[in-house]
Amino acid sequence: MRFVSLIGAAALLALGACSTLTGGEENAPAPAFNAAACVEKDFVIYFDEGQAELTDEARRIIDLQARDIHGCTIDSVRIIGLSDQDEGNQESSRQLSVRRAEVLAEYLATRASWPRSRFELLATGARGAVTAEGLDVPVRNRARIIAASHAP
Structure with missing residues (x-):
């Protein structure tokens, strides 16, 4: 037996x-609630060139970050959309940055249940893609997410 x-x-x-x-x-x-995890999270999500749709890898990263602070009170979420200058004129580059920030905000509000009222969306377009020396700054097909939280 x-x-x-x-x-x-x-x-x-x-x-x-x-x-x-x-x-x-x-x-x-x-995971079980961990008060020590309720800190500011600063992470980057990459997009395919010229796109605003989330990749599977982007979703995985977002889900892991959100799971890490599950149970924390979300104080603020700043999402900064960026894009490359060579994706077209300044306005189309800015619009792509806006779409990237909006897609991330929608995903975080829906999937992670972060309160939409705490979000601040910013879009830089191609601003900053070229340095004062005229050098193109690579890999701007991304958005930065800064989420501040505290233990309830």
Whole structure:
């Protein structure tokens, strides 16, 4: 009987491991609340060139950051959309930056349940893409998210 119990326990552990491996991190339950995690988060999300749609990798990063501060009170969320100058004229570059910030805000409000009233959206367009020396600054196909939170 003891041998059967050990086999049963091993089988349950194996099944548990399989479910976490096949479900992925996005399906994992929210971690226990950790007050020490309620700090300012500053992270970058990259987009495909000329696009404002979130990639699978972007969603994964956002979900991990949101899960890390799950249970914290969100004080403010600043989203700064950027784009490259060579994506067109200044206005189209600014519009792409705006769309990137809006897409992120919608995702965070919907998926992470962060309060939309705490969001501030900024869009730089291509401003800052070229240095004073005339050098093009690469990799501006991104947005920066700065989320401040505290323990309830």
